[in-house]
Amino acid sequence: MAGTIVEGRNVAEDRTLTPDFCIIGSGAAGGVCALKLTEAGFNVLVLEEGPNIPREKGPAPGQERKMLNEREVEMYKVLYQEGASRLTKNGGVKVLQGRCLGGGTAVNWSACLPPRLETLDEWQKRGLPFTRQNLDPYLHEVVNYLPVVRNDKYNTSARKFMHGCDRHAIPHDNLPNNTNNCRECGSCGVGCPYDRKMSGFVKWLPDAVSLGATIYTDTKVDRLVGNGDRITEVQAHFIDGKTRPTQRKLIVKPVKGVVLAAGAIGTPAVLLRSKLDLDGRVGKYTHIHPVTITIGKYPEPTLPAYGVPDNMWTPQFAAGPTGYLIETGSFFPVLSASATLQHGDELHRIMRDYYPNGAISYAHHTTGFDDKEKYGTVELDQNGDPELDYKIPKANVKPMQESLVMMARIHLAAGATSVYIMRNPPLEVKQGDTFDAIRKINFVEPQRSTIFTVHVMGGCQMHKDEKRRCVNNDFTFRGKKNLWVLDGSIFPTALGANPQVTIYSLALWGSREICEQNQATFKLNHQGGELPWKGY
Numbered sequence: 118m119a120g121t122i123v124e125g126r127n128v129a130e131d132r133t134l135t136p137d138f139c140i141i142g143s144g145a146a147g148g149v150c151a152l153k154l155t156e157a158g159f160n161v162l163v164l165e166e167g168p169n170i171p172r173e174k175g176p177a178p179g180q181e182r183k184m185l186n187e188r189e190v191e192m193y194k195v196l197y198q199e200g201a202s203r204l205t206k207n208g209g210v211k212v213l214q215g216r217c218l219g220g221g222t223a224v225n226w227s228a229c230l231p232p233r234l235e236t237l238d239e240w241q242k243r244g245l246p247f248t249r250q251n252l253d254p255y256l257h258e259v260v261n262y263l264p265v266v267r268n269d270k271y272n273t274s275a276r277k278f279m280h281g282c283d284r285h286a287i288p289h290d291n292l293p294n295n296t297n298n299c300r301e302c303g304s305c306g307v308g309c310p311y312d313r314k315m316s317g318f319v320k321w322l323p324d325a326v327s328l329g330a331t332i333y334t335d336t337k338v339d340r341l342v343g344n345g346d347r348i349t350e351v352q353a354h355f356i357d358g359k360t361r362p363t364q365r366k367l368i369v370k371p372v373k374g375v376v377l378a379a380g381a382i383g384t385p386a387v388l389l390r391s392k393l394d395l396d397g398r399v400g401k402y403t404h405i406h407p408v409t410i411t412i413g414k415y416p417e418p419t420l421p422a423y424g425v426p427d428n429m430w431t432p433q434f435a436a437g438p439t440g441y442l443i444e445t446g447s448f449f450p451v452l453s454a455s456a457t458l459q460h461g462d463e464l465h466r467i468m469r470d471y472y473p474n475g476a477i478s479y480a481h482h483t484t485g486f487d488d489k490e491k492y493g494t495v496e497l498d499q500n501g502d503p504e505l506d507y508k509i510p511k512a513n514v515k516p517m518q519e520s521l522v523m524m525a526r527i528h529l530a531a532g533a534t535s536v537y538i539m540r541n542p543p544l545e546v547k548q549g550d551t552f553d554a555i556r557k558i559n560f561v562e563p564q565r566s567t568i569f570t571v572h573v574m575g576g577c578q579m580h581k582d583e584k585r586r587c588v589n590n591d592f593t594f595r596g597k598k599n600l601w602v603l604d605g606s607i608f609p610t611a612l613g614a615n616p617q618v619t620i621y622s623l624a625l626w627g628s629r630e631i632c633e634q635n636q637a638t639f640k641l642n643h644q645g646g647e648l649p650w651k652g653y
């Protein structure tokens with residue numbers, strides 16, 4: 118029998134539920150786990166803090182999700198953690214994370230890369246069991262089920278990038294996406310209203326519901342309550358459309374167990390509120406991919422907000438513990454205006470000059486490989502809400518400067534008349550520039566340059582070291598037999614690749630573990646065929 122989606126904002130009384138499994142978070146890991154545990158015959162309940170995105174026809178032709186209206190100013194505050202204004206504790210990094218049905222998958226830019234080989238090798242040294250060979254069936258499942266495709270509809274940013282790379286003899290390649298017949302509206306970052314991006318709310322979650330899963334949205338988990346080595350209760354409250362508590366509560370008494378899939382900030386936060394902090398280990402070693410951004414200004418109008426946002430990249434600089442992936446994207450005007458670090462006349466000038474004629478490229482930087490560095494820490498503020506204490510690691514500063522130089526060179530070779538670097542005071546470079554000013558940017562001092570991240574990982578890591586391990590190799594949380602952690606928080610380092618495919622694959626592996634530990638059959642249903650990545 119089909120399950121249902123209950124919107125917590127409309128629940129008028131306190132409730133108690135007794136599913137087999139309670140999954141916390143409906144993002145990349147939560148969606149996968151909901152489907153696989155429901156397929157295995159379990160009674161599954163998913164709790165999601167963010168709102169539902171119901172299937173309801175909208176006014177635009179082909180619009181399947183009326184509430185997704187493609188307006189940045191309205192959608193960020195509905196679909197993102199802290200209305201897309203989440204910052205690290207020192208204000209130095211803007212942290213974008215989804216907070217809605219589908220979590221990050223609802224708002225992400227659809228780029229799909231496999232886990233980097235070098236990273237998996239490093240993880241093996243830290244005792245993790247994953248290799249490209251043993252992940253292969255899970256990668257096939259993800260690629261075939263979503264599907265992940267090589268989408269060769271390129272927007273202006275991608276075309277300019279290819280041209281500039283060719284002039285510098287830098288190899289570039291298609292970056293596969295989880296889009297299906299993409300309309301190229303460029304709205305991935307505010308949720309695809311046309312169901313052409315194969316996000317959690319289009320694929321994993323409705324498939325789980327059709328098999329019997331129940332999802333509660335607008336339902337924020339406060340804490341877990343345990344007895345010995347078992348979690349006995351999940352305590353949550355319902356919230357309204359403005360993220361205020363409605364005063365109604367939900368108690369879940371799971372028969373078999375709890376799966377944490379609240380993301381790399383949300384999962385440590387639930388554990389910390391539950392006082393399951395393993396002598397201070399939870400929340401430590403949290404990683405991001407800091408992102409550096411360039412906008413080239415071209416002589417002709419470029420329609421920079423449109424197109425598949427993220428389907429062109431170069432693997433040229435990706436190797437090493439501080440390597441970086443340069444990718445191209447869509448130039449979202451509101452997000453970009455807020456990232457310029459300017460205001461008043463200067464902001465007006467930059468947007469007037471760069472927006473209509475712009476093309477964007479950015480670099481995700483790998484971090485987390487130095488065993489002696491502490492990296493980020495998730496802590497709770499006085500209200501019990503999470504905060505990420507993070508400073509840009511010194512080892513990343515030079516690669517971050519060099520990535521900006523490289524991206525500027527590529528823009529200029531492609532015909533850009535100037536390139537804007539998001540720094541305060543503003544920095545523009547032109548043909549013939551020595552790039553010295555870029556090489557002096559101080560990324561460690563916060564708020565001098567725009568650094569954002571859309572990839573948060575770690576904080577509840579798998580690790581062979583007793584002093585670091587929070588999660589065992591069978592995905593159980595240490596000391597608890599019926600608590601599993603499946604999301605990006607288990608990564609011991611940053612990944613060095615866009616993480617959704619890896620999180621999906623590890624969540625499939627973790628779901629298999631949960632099924633086996635509970636005497637149920639786990640199946641992969643979408644095997645065969647070629648993977649879309651060539652040589653990476």
Ligand SMILES: Cc1cc2nc3c(=O)[nH]c(=O)nc-3n(C[C@H](O)[C@H](O)[C@H](O)COP(=O)(O)OP(=O)(O)OC[C@H]3O[C@@H](n4cnc5c(N)ncnc54)[C@H](O)[C@@H]3O)c2cc1C
Pocket residue numbers: 141142143144145146147164165166167213214215216217218219220221222224225226227228229230306336337338339378379380381383384387427571572573604605606614615616617618620
């Ligand atoms: C703007 C943007 C663009 C991105 N682009 C790409 C891309 O192109 N390619 C790629 O591979 N990756 C991309 N990512 C990253 C990718 O989407 C994430 O890495 C991935 O979704 C993380 O999966 P997760 O399961 O760890 O957590 P999430 O997907 O973040 O899911 C966690 C969920 O848990 C919920 N939650 C948190 N706390 C609680 C609580 N206490 N109670 C109930 N629910 C809770 C959250 O609301 C959220 O929905 C992007 C992310 C963003 C934000």
